[in-house]
Amino acid sequence: MRSIVILISGRGSNMEAIVRAAAAEQWPARICAVISNRADASGLAFAQAHGIATEVVANRDYASRDQFDAALRERIDAYRPDLVVLAGFMRILTTPFVDHYRGRMLNIHPSLLPSFPGMATHRQALAVGVKLHGATVHFVTPDLDHGPIVAQACVPVLEDDSEEALAARVLEQEHLIYPRAVRWFVQGRLALQGASVRLAAADTVVTDTPSVIAI
């Protein structure tokens, strides 16, 4: 049985998708805790309602990024997780923190990396006029929104798309690929090997919406 700790900062819909998939698909894994850097993260209520331990490690209580990351690491490690899942965790992480979880920390980013790292990805995509946009699950490295890619899903950018409509279309795909990637990890099928992703018997899925999930 693998242990998972999920970090959130807000709504937590990706966390919710992972919790639901873990139960529905009976993963060999337990979600031990959901930790937020914000006390007002609405996703905490969902976790509590599902019997998952929740904690708040508020970044504003720490004088420096190093101190916050050290405190967060201590709380995460109390659960001895095999995997740390960043699910809308909106913090830049220090190199020692990231190195500590090398090969066992995943992130989802709402763009087809390496395009559009950082914030406001849907606005960036609309501004330059890409025709395809999407989401990426990757192992976390010290570079922000960068790291060996595990899975991507793409969606079309439509004529007259709004940022909100595009975000919703991407989020729907996030909820498919993130649980899938976490499941691969807890099944022992997914690992980081040097700087590359190793995935045993990958499934490439073409969904009925105009999107593709692949590694």
Ligand code: GAR
């Ligand atoms: C998601 O779209 C996720 O990809 C994004 O924040 C949102 C969180 O939503 N993450 C990043 O931008 C990380 N750079 P959620 O709280 O409902 O899962």
